[in-house]
Amino acid sequence: MEGAAVEETNSKSTSRPSDGRTVEECQDMINRSLKNPTVKFLREHMEKSGCTFGENFIKAVNCKREVSGGYTRGGGIIVCSNHMNLQDEVNQVVIHELIHAYDDCRAANLDWTNCAHHACSEIRAGHLSGDCHYKRELLRGFMKIRGHEQECVRRRVMKSLLGNPYCPEPAARDAMEAVWDTCYNDTKPFDRAP
Incomplete structure (x- = not known):
């Protein structure tokens, strides 16, 4: 999903949401997902296509809308911590959004x-x-x-x-x-x- 459709709340939240994880817990889960073989594969292919991303390309935030995450050109990937509970969910969101990032990278006119x-x-x-x-x-x-x-x-x-x-x-x-x-x-x- 392109970024216009994603709204964020304060990403510095430390209180546990009623559902999901704190931003800090979710960020730790994102860091673990970076070791997932499919995530590593997609990152390698993005880099081969000339697109690299820095340390903050994938970040955890609290989201107002009922979405799991999103990708925004120039802004990277967000994972909605307040809608995540399991490592597998975070891995899925990261993989899904990396495919959008890969598409954006390889198609100059997207x-x-x-x-x-x-x-x-x-x-x-x-x-x-x-x-x-x-x-x-x-x-x-x-x-x-x-x-x-x-x-x-x-x-x-x-x-x-x-x-x-x-x-x-x-x-x-x-x-x-x-x-x-x-x-x-x-x-x-x-x-x-x-």
């Missing part, structure tokens, strides 16, 4: 206000990050034996696109459908979907 561009990166992030693994879907209360992964990616792409003020519902759905095949089958930098 325009986050263009619904098709945004949809493509969301399709790729949903498909390649493991967001829609059947175990995660089961924990969310979605049970389907066949076709769950693509259905999940579509649902999550629409949720993200509808948070983009430039993508009202009909335009968002049309954009997603128009780019689906190309973007779903684009697995770069992976050889195939993990």
Whole structure:
């Protein structure tokens, strides 16, 4: 998701939110996620594409909206500490948002206000990050034996696109459908979907 859709509260909070982790606990979890093989792989490929990021590229914050995190060109990645409980959740957010950062890096003309561009990166992030693994879907209360992964990616792409003020519902759905095949089958930098 592009940064305009993410609102932050004071990132210096030290009191434990009613749900989730403190910013400090979440930042420790982010630091652990940097050792995750998929995160390391994505970082290497971003660097090979000419994009590097500094120490504060991925940071924990408290978020007002019901989102897990976000990516903003020039601002990096945020992970919403008040919506995180487990290391696996932090790893998933970091991987998902790194795919957006990678897309932004490799596509010089990516325009986050263009619904098709945004949809493509969301399709790729949903498909390649493991967001829609059947175990995660089961924990969310979605049970389907066949076709769950693509259905999940579509649902999550629409949720993200509808948070983009430039993508009202009909335009968002049309954009997603128009780019689906190309973007779903684009697995770069992976050889195939993990």
